[in-house]
Amino acid sequence: MTMPQPTSLTLHQTSRQLEIGFDDGQVFHLPFELLRVYSPSAEVQGHGPGQEVLQTGKRGVNITTLVPVGHYAVQPTFDDGHDTGLYTWEYLYQLGARQAELWAQYEQRLLEAGVDRDAPMPEKSGSACGSH
Template sequence: MAGLQAGSPTPQALTVHHQSRVLEISFSDGAQFRIPFELMRVYSPSAEVQGHGPGQETLQTGKRLVDLNGLEPVGNYAVQPVFSDGHDTGIFSWDYLYFLGSEQERLWQEYAQRLQAAQLDRDAAMPAKGGHNCASH
């Protein structure tokens, strides 16, 4: 089963809270997380966000109010969210959602540091997409 390590906790319940913009998820080991849509969007595992290698990440901004328009199952190991800004290429494995939930505090701090280093505001609009074409690599 791709994306799921043997013995990894699996989700028991998944609830989308549109008003508070969080994904509530309960795992088989008893862990429960409320993962903000913004955090999911900023740390999407897609190539569009992560790039094709270290240092190629695209810093995401203006995602505080992003909503979840859909959550599609991917096999029995992941979900693929459809965000209100049109982003829909990230596949979030159960392990990755567990990581986002359990490391939220550190990830928010890391995000704030990356914004500061880039001299960007969290609510700044994303720059228009330039000539980067993933298919050309």
């Protein structure tokens, strides 16, 4: 089975959503906050299971640029400075298809951490990644 390919990609700054259409007829409206919270970057995902960094304070985040990477991905730059996530078409499709489930997981992680969604991110004290 081949992965659906994007047919359209539109940044909606006012509603803070990335609209992406695929050749299987699916069209997803992905909130910038969801994209930022689930960035595939090592800074957010860590370097293995259990190393994820819970993202907070991203409700009002915007995407300032969206750069194509080959024919397989895009790399957004968010207005909070985050720009290291490569979002493959497959990853964007999964974010769209699983959006409700991912929001629920995010809200559960916030609850378990005792953190508010709008709380500012804690200041970074050294990084295990070494690239900032």
